[in-house]
Amino acid sequence: MSEPLAGKTVVLGITGSIAAYKGAEVARRVMDLGADVHVTLTRAGAEFITPLTLRTLTGNPVTVSMFDAPDEWQVKHVSLAERAAAVVVAPASADAIAKLALGLADEFVYALVLATRAPLVVAPAMNDKMFAHQATQEHLQQLRARGARIVEPETGRLASGAVGRGRLAEPETIAAAVAEVVAPGDLEGVRVLVTAGPTRERLDPVRFLSNRSSGKMGYALAEAAARRGAEVTVVSGPTAIPAPARCEVKRVETASEMRREVLRRFPKCDVLIAAAAVADYAPATVEDSKLKRGEKSLTVKLHPTKDILADCGGRKKEGQFLVGFAAETEDLLARAREKLAAKKLDVVIANDVSRAGVGFESERNAGYALLAGGEEIELPEMEKPAFAERILEVVVAGLQGKRRRRRKR
Ligand code: PMT
Numbered sequence: 001m002s003e004p005l006a007g008k009t010v011v012l013g014i015t016g017s018i019a020a021y022k023g024a025e026v027a028r029r030v031m032d033l034g035a036d037v038h039v040t041l042t043r044a045g046a047e048f049i050t051p052l053t054l055r056t057l058t059g060n061p062v063t064v065s066m067f068d069a070p071d072e073w074q075v076k077h078v079s080l081a082e083r084a085a086a087v088v089v090a091p092a093s094a095d096a097i098a099k100l101a102l103g104l105a106d107e108f109v110y111a112l113v114l115a116t117r118a119p120l121v122v123a124p125a126m127n128d129k130m131f132a133h134q135a136t137q138e139h140l141q142q143l144r145a146r147g148a149r150i151v152e153p154e155t156g157r158l159a160s161g162a163v164g165r166g167r168l169a170e171p172e173t174i175a176a177a178v179a180e181v182v183a184p185g186d187l188e189g190v191r192v193l194v195t196a197g198p199t200r201e202r203l204d205p206v207r208f209l210s211n212r213s214s215g216k217m218g219y220a221l222a223e224a225a226a227r228r229g230a231e232v233t234v235v236s237g238p239t240a241i242p243a244p245a246r247c248e249v250k251r252v253e254t255a256s257e258m259r260r261e262v263l264r265r266f267p268k269c270d271v272l273i274a275a276a277a278v279a280d281y282a283p284a285t286v287e288d289s290k291l292k293r294g295e296k297s298l299t300v301k302l303h304p305t306k307d308i309l310a311d312c313g314g315r316k317k318e319g320q321f322l323v324g325f326a327a328e329t330e331d332l333l334a335r336a337r338e339k340l341a342a343k344k345l346d347v348v349i350a351n352d353v354s355r356a357g358v359g360f361e362s363e364r365n366a367g368y369a370l371l372a373g374g375e376e377i378e379l380p381e382m383e384k385p386a387f388a389e390r391i392l393e394v395v396v397a398g399l400q401g402k403r404r405r406r407r408k409r
Contacts, residue, residue, distance in 0.1 A: 003034030004179040008085035010035040013109030015089060015096035016044020018159040019125035019168040023049060026090045027058055029175035038080055042107045063108045077108060081115035085182045091125030091168045094136050101139035119181035123151040123174045128164025147245055151177045176386055186396045188229035193269040194222040195262060195276035197237035199255045204287035211277045212360040215239030218275035220388035222247045228392060235261045237276055255279045255305040266312050271395055273323040274309045281305060313344030321399055323347045329354040336370055346372050346398055349391060369394045
């Protein structure tokens, strides 16, 4: 099993929710990824699960009250805050989420969150009505805006017996989120250019041709690269999702605008990741006024757009690394390999976009990374942020390989 958290300290805060007993499983899963886990219980959390269970499981002392040994606590919360690679609050009750959002510090875990600069993961668990309440949602929004990763609760049977949204996410999903926020820093100093989202090809002032790309895949890649230390620029088509954190974003609309902005930036980038779904055809003419409805059928002439990625492949300098995507509905691997060779890519990510629940618009993706050297890596179905991490692992390995080969010459 890979251990992305090996050598890292992770603080787990367990708060007052009936799901607190699952905190033990969260600790276990985070430990499975190699982390040294330190648990802190709020007073309410300690009503649901004992410190003894968690101390035995993690091998580390468990903090409950800040006032048991105040001197020790002062030292401990600062030293843990400095050592922590991530803090995860799971389960996070409505009360915990409110306190985290407001910056209160009446329990060890909240004080630690204020004292640390480590990334924060919050996994809510509560009654569905409490979760849906505007106050809880506004607090979660504040935490998101500050960069916290919220691991959304699932829909299922709740403690009340009712079925609703508020059940703690699976412990392995929470552990994966922790691994994702702990940046390995392996793209420090690397300039990454990402294309994302769809393009819109105008027909007249109010109509356009476009596709179902949401930008989620490209934005997940951009955020993940930035977390690993890269300097990231995203050239993005129109999307309805929040801009990726810590990235410069250049908004464009058409394929030709995207091409202009990408080609302008390409010579200075080390890695290009082309996740955008660029239109292959655009209307030959754009009407100045709105097309009128008529009884006769209407024929629109389309011209092929220029292939941005192929142009970049043709201009690629030694040391630059190109990742393309291939969105296919049939002959997935064969077609993806053709694109890999034709566009002079280092890697192509083959997406089977005919599969339900993955690819365009969805939260998840699945496919293969096909490498120029012939290697084929299966990327099983997973959330797009996790999928992005896997792609970046391939990119990091590829860049290291290129550097090694250059040094040998
Ligand atoms: O945005 P999401 O909803 O999260 O969905 C993600 C995705 C399914 C859009 C993404 O994972 C994906 O597969 N993106 C590529 C979609 C696509 O246009 O594939 P393609 O096989 O048509 O193009 C191959 C490659 O050439 C792509 O890297 C594309 O960006 C690039 N291209 C295509 C046409 C063109 N004129 N210029 C290009 O650069």
